[in-house]
Amino acid sequence: MENGRNINDTLRIVIVGHVDHGKSTLIGRLFYDTGSLPGERYREIEATCRAQGRAFEFAYLMDALEEEREHNITIDTAQTFFKTPLRPYIIIDAPGHKEFLKNMITGAAAADAAILLVDGAEGIREQTRRHAYMLSLLGLRQVVVAVNKLDLVGFRRDRFEEVEEEIRGFLLSVGLVPAHVVPISAREGDNIATPSGRTAWYPGPTLLGALDSFSPAREISGLPLRFPVQDIYVGSGRRVYAGRVESGCLRAGSRAVFSPSGKKAVVRSVEKWNQPALPEARAGECVGVTFTEELFVERGEVLSEEGEASPAAREISASLFWLGNDPLRLSSRYVLKLATAEVEAVLSAITERIDSSTLEVTERHANRVENLEVANVTFTLQHPIAADTFKENPRLGRFVVEVDGFVAGGGIVREVRTDRLGRGTRVVRLHSRMMTEPDGNFVDLSQEAGSVEFEVSREFVARLGEGEKVAIRLCTADQLEKIARLAFGYGLGMTFRRGPEGNHVVLFREGPVSQAATEEGFPVI
Amino acid sequence: MDPLDALENQSIYIFREAQRKFKDLAMLWSIGKDSTTLLWLARKAFFGKVPFPLVHIDTGFKHPTMIEYRDRMAKEWEVDLIVGQNEEAICAGMTPEKGRFACCNALKTQGLQQLLDRHGFKGVFLGIRRDEEGSRAKERIFSPRDKNFEWNYKDQPPELWDQFNTSFGPDTHVRIHPLLSWTELDIWEYIRREEIPVCPLYLSKDGKRFRSLGCVPCNFPLDSGASTVDEIIEELKVTKTPERAGRAQDHEAAYMMQKLRSLGYM
Numbered sequence: 001m002e003n004g005r006n007i008n009d010t011l012r013i014v015i016v017g018h019v020d021h022g023k024s025t026l027i028g029r030l031f032y033d034t035g036s037l038p039g040e041r042y043r044e045i046e047a048t049c050r051a052q053g054r055a056f057e058f059a060y061l062m063d064a065l066e067e068e069r070e071h072n073i074t075i076d077t078a079q080t081f082f083k084t085p086l087r088p089y090i091i092i093d094a095p096g097h098k099e100f101l102k103n104m105i106t107g108a109a110a111a112d113a114a115i116l117l118v119d120g121a122e123g124i125r126e127q128t129r130r131h132a133y134m135l136s137l138l139g140l141r142q143v144v145v146a147v148n149k150l151d152l153v154g155f156r157r158d159r160f161e162e163v164e165e166e167i168r169g170f171l172l173s174v175g176l177v178p179a180h181v182v183p184i185s186a187r188e189g190d191n192i193a194t195p196s197g198r199t200a201w202y203p204g205p206t207l208l209g210a211l212d213s214f215s216p217a218r219e220i221s222g223l224p225l226r227f228p229v230q231d232i233y234v235g236s237g238r239r240v241y242a243g244r245v246e247s248g249c250l251r252a253g254s255r256a257v258f259s260p261s262g263k264k265a266v267v268r269s270v271e272k273w274n275q276p277a278l279p280e281a282r283a284g285e286c287v288g289v290t291f292t293e294e295l296f297v298e299r300g301e302v303l304s305e306e307g308e309a310s311p312a313a314r315e316i317s318a319s320l321f322w323l324g325n326d327p328l329r330l331s332s333r334y335v336l337k338l339a340t341a342e343v344e345a346v347l348s349a350i351t352e353r354i355d356s357s358t359l360e361v362t363e364r365h366a367n368r369v370e371n372l373e374v375a376n377v378t379f380t381l382q383h384p385i386a387a388d389t390f391k392e393n394p395r396l397g398r399f400v401v402e403v404d405g406f407v408a409g410g411g412i413v414r415e416v417r418t419d420r421l422g423r424g425t426r427v428v429r430l431h432s433r434m435m436t437e438p439d440g441n442f443v444d445l446s447q448e449a450g451s452v453e454f455e456v457s458r459e460f461v462a463r464l465g466e467g468e469k470v471a472i473r474l475c476t477a478d479q480l481e482k483i484a485r486l487a488f489g490y491g492l493g494m495t496f497r498r499g500p501e502g503n504h505v506v507l508f509r510e511g512p513v514s515q516a517a518t519e520e521g522f523p524v525i
Numbered sequence: 526m527d528p529l530d531a532l533e534n535q536s537i538y539i540f541r542e543a544q545r546k547f548k549d550l551a552m553l554w555s556i557g558k559d560s561t562t563l564l565w566l567a568r569k570a571f572f573g574k575v576p577f578p579l580v581h582i583d584t585g586f587k588h589p590t591m592i593e594y595r596d597r598m599a600k601e602w603e604v605d606l607i608v609g610q611n612e613e614a615i616c617a618g619m620t621p622e623k624g625r626f627a628c629c630n631a632l633k634t635q636g637l638q639q640l641l642d643r644h645g646f647k648g649v650f651l652g653i654r655r656d657e658e659g660s661r662a663k664e665r666i667f668s669p670r671d672k673n674f675e676w677n678y679k680d681q682p683p684e685l686w687d688q689f690n691t692s693f694g695p696d697t698h699v700r701i702h703p704l705l706s707w708t709e710l711d712i713w714e715y716i717r718r719e720e721i722p723v724c725p726l727y728l729s730k731d732g733k734r735f736r737s738l739g740c741v742p743c744n745f746p747l748d749s750g751a752s753t754v755d756e757i758i759e760e761l762k763v764t765k766t767p768e769r770a771g772r773a774q775d776h777e778a779a780y781m782m783q784k785l786r787s788l789g790y791m
Contacts, residue, residue, distance in 0.1 A: 009528050081656060081708065102683040106665070109685035110706075138685075230538070231545045233572065240572070244538050273572045284526050286537040288572065299545065323683055337688045398686055405692025406682040 008087045009216045014107045015091060016131035017117030018124075022148040026117060026186035027091055028058025033193035034208070036082035058186070086212045101372060102323055105134055105410070113142035113214040115207070116167075120160060120183070121152040124167055126357040133356050133374065136174040137321055137412060139394050143171070144210040145178045151185040155198040173359060180210040223247040223283075225256075226310065226396050227303040228339040228386070233288070239295070240271070240288040243303075246339065246395035250289065250303070251280045258301040259386035260312030265291040265303075300341035302386035302396065310386035310396055313416040315348070317378045320369070320411030321356065324403050328369040331491025333458065334379070338399035338413075341385040344458065348489045349378035376414070380489035383455065389413050430470070431457040441470040446502055448475050454486050461490055464509035474503040483507070529715050533566065536703040538687060539666055540570035543648060543701045546691040550577040550701075551607070552650035553637070556591045557738040558723050559652035561598070562712050563704055565721050567650070568602065578605040580640060580649070584632040585615050586740035594724045609640035621742045628743075641698060648699045656708045657768060668700045669693050709768050710761050717754045728752050737768055 015023050031037040049056045082089050092107040108114060114135050118124050135143060145167050153159045164181045171178055182191055183199050184207055190196035191206045205213065225248030233240045252270050257263070270278045271288040281287040289303070302310050316336075322328050328347060336345045353363040354374040362373075369375040390397030390412035397413040428443065445452060464470070474480055480496070483505050487494040497504045526534075543550060552567060552575075554560045567575045581595060599606040611619075614631040621628045641649065655664065665681050667689040682690050693699055704712075716723055726735045726746075733746035734757075747766065751757045 102681065106683045106685055230541050235574075242541055244534065271572075273569045282526075284531060284534055286534045286541070286570075400685065400688040402690075402692070406690050407684065407688060408682075410683070410685055410688075 007215065010088045010090055011113060011211065011214060011216045012090045012092055012111045013113050013115060013211065014104070014111040015115045015117060016104055016108065016135065017115075018119065018122075018127040018131075021117045021119040021122070021125075021128070022186045023117055025058045026115075026146065026148065026184075026192075029186045029189060029192050030082050030089075030091070030208075032058065033189060034082040034084060084208050084212055087216075089211065101130070101134070104131060105138065105321070105323070108135055108140055109138050109410075111140060112216050113144070113211065114140055115211075116143055116145045116171075116178070118145060118147050118163060118167060120147040120150045120163055122149075123163055124170065128167070129170055129359070130357040130372070132171055132176060133174050133359065134321060136176050137319060137374065137410075139390065139398070139412065141176070142214045143176055143178045144207065144214075145171075145181040146184050146186075146207055147181060148184050148186050150183050150190065150199070151188050155183070155185075155190075155196075157199075157201045160199075160202075179213060180204050182207050182210055223393055223395075224308040225250055225303065225305050226339075226388075226393060227289070228341070228396075229258075229297060229299050229301050229303070230340050231299060238290060240290055241297070241303075242286070242288050243340065244286045245281050245283050247283050247393055248305070249280050249282050250287070252277065255306050256303050257306050257309050258297050258303055259309040260384040261297060261301055262312075263295060263297055263301075264306065265293065265295050268292045300339075300343075300385060302339065302341075310388050310393075311416050311418045312384035313381060313387040313418060314384050315378060315380050315417040316345075316387060316399075316413055317349075317351075317376070317415035317417075318399070318411035318413050319374065320377050320401070320409055321374050322369045322371060322409040324371060324408030326403065327371070328375070328377075328401070328409065330367040333461075335402040336379060336381070336385075336399050337402060337407075338385060338387055339396055341387075343385050344382040345379040346382075346489045346491065347377060348380040350375055351378070352376040377411070380485075384418070387413055387416050389416060428452050429455045429457070430460050441468060443470065443472045445479055446473045446475050448479070452479055452482060454482060456486065456490060461492075461509065464492060464507065467508075469506050469508040472505045472507070473501070474505060480505065529711065529718060532707055532711055533569070533715070535706060536563075536566045537570040539689075539701065539703040540567055540650070542687075542689055542691070543650070543667070544571070544576060546689075547648040547699070549645055549647040550650065551580045551641075551644070551646040551648075552577055553652070554579040554581050554595075554606075555652070555738070556581065556587075556595045556724055557652070558712055558716065558727060559654060559704055559707075561723060562707075562715060562721060563650060563652040564602070564604070565719060566703060575602075575604050577650075578607050578644075580607050580609060580637070580646075582609050582633055582636045582640065584636070584740050585610065586621075586632075586742055588726060588738070588741055590726050591724055591738060598722065607640070607644070609636055611636035611639060621740075625743060632740075646698065648701055650701045650703060652704050653702055654707050654709070654712075655705050664702055664705060665690075666702050666705055667691060668702065669697045670700060710758065713754060713758050713761060717758060723754075727757065729756075736766075 015026065017023060046056055082091070092111055116128065116132055116135070118128055147160055147163050150160060160183045167181065168178065182204060183202050184191045186192065190198055191202070193206060193208050195206055204210070226246040227243050227250050228246060229241050230243040233242060250267065250270055252267055254267050256265055256267055258265070268290045270281050271290070272278065278287065304310060330347055330350055333344055333346050336343050350366040350369060351364065352361045352375060353366040353369055354360065355362050356372055356374045366375070369377070386396065388396040399411055399413065400407045401409040401411070428445070430443070472483060480503070484494065486492070487507060491509070493508045493510055495506045497506070552563065554564060564575070564579065579599070611632050614635065619628055619631045653664065665684045667684065668681070669690070684690065715721070724738060726738060728734055729749050729752040732748060732750060734749045734751060735744065735746050738744065749760060751760045
């Protein structure tokens, strides 16, 4: 998980690749060759195979779910754990039903390393490429490629090298360099735990040897402090801010600043239950924090050391993978969850739509992203949140997108744009209540020479969707620019009119709003 | 970070996330080692005061030692304990003789369902682990169940980067699994490190001990001389016997565990 983990600590791996390239057989073989399979299970499976007049099939081991099996074996997933002399391993299973990619992503996001499995006879296929791309987007960098079923091509070196060259080329294009590319036969046990005599031309490690070369420590030391507030517990006259140190080190007594609010505070104590107060907490630790003065910050704010706070993002550009049943649509509203912050956001640009199995840009400046596609997009946030780029801080540079309360996609932040509120900025809140006031849908900014910011409620946009319009009387060109950006972000139409009574903008919307309106302001969680 | 610390922190994070997101939470305490560890972690997460009630579904077939231990610990740790029973099924004479599947389903699953309905709990913490048996390996940390308690394991939303699915419809209740990533050995090593008191049935007596606690008629002790937590840990490091080998319902019939679980069994 974090720095300070030992080479002998458990390594979590995920096995990905095209369907039928031999995943179940490989897992069965890994158990068998490491002596991790309870004898009882092995005998049961052997008996099943005999009864069917078939050869022993390792693949049965993993087929734990009913529709994946023909026979009555309750699989004991204690067997998703195997050991080498170096350390224990956990295989995070991603079963192969129709929603495979959701499970694969769920598994891979929690893994330390991946085995990318390729059928040496068939070569790399659509899912081989798609899964490799997902590994890259999930930030997984420890990858070994296993070229399987070499028994079917007579362990020919030239065939192996053909596949190796192709897969290395593809991986490089998504920013992955495999630690090793290993020629194997999972069915016959070549180069899994012991070197195979049939691949004398191959100088590298066995598959288990390659796994043993990986590290369970995900190196995130040396990064600045990021402590997102998860919850606030009020009791016995104190406010304890609970959360997890995502990176860096949180020290008692340090001067700290919250992002995006900019509030400053001195850390009074760092606490865990039933322990004396801690001098500090490191990445990965869940603690409670108190401050020397009474503070009111909410969940989602991120504590940093003064001078190295996360920027307060108003706009986020990201690479995103989409798993939703409905397409991701331009100008629609979504909920973004980044660390503990949740914010409504409008998809304001889809700069590139990408086929995740070929990496081809299928469309630029698109208006939708379909299930299983990847895209480069921009979100405009309803209010600022603390965010880093993935490159600067992987923990604060990744987010998920929710549709109707369910995660439907995820992404990594490529670029953050802030919009610092200068002193004396007036925040103009556009909400539905304006629409019922006596003077109708009219906002007068003609006396506001200073800078303005707009905050827009969901209800307001919904009302525009029902055909209402709102007129805004302007004072400065800066206001015009801000309103134009707002219209762009929320998918609104806009007309500008210069008349005897000054400059006017009218905002409207064509067509209904996609999401049902709820209440004012923040999304209902 | 030490692996046990990493697991502990992850579980605490899950507890705090659930507590923040849901009203009307409860925790299922089966009196076994896993849910007792879960309770210990809840005390850590909330600085000693568990903010939700604990629920024990008593099938009437539980070992008296378990009941005695339950009441003693509940008092010592000052937790709010709710004991539930499917009284109707018990009065109608439901026993494993009527079929283990029917019995588990009536006394445990329906017993829990009735209690959740009665109290209006929207979320339940459970101490299941991914390594226990096949169908549990497919679980998510936040796992929704529809109003019929059913689990659609074929179409679960993705769960990544500790961003959990926490918005569910009014007819859904959510099961929360803070121990999903723990192994049997992790649990015992943590019990040793934290000195968590466990039910005495786990410790060997007359050459036998329980590795997993269930109901008296359907749960059998295994041959073992491990009479201390240290000895249990040593035994687990070399054993090839599955953890639930003493649980009859796992062996009863093909897919029984999976069927039970898709109907709401833990």
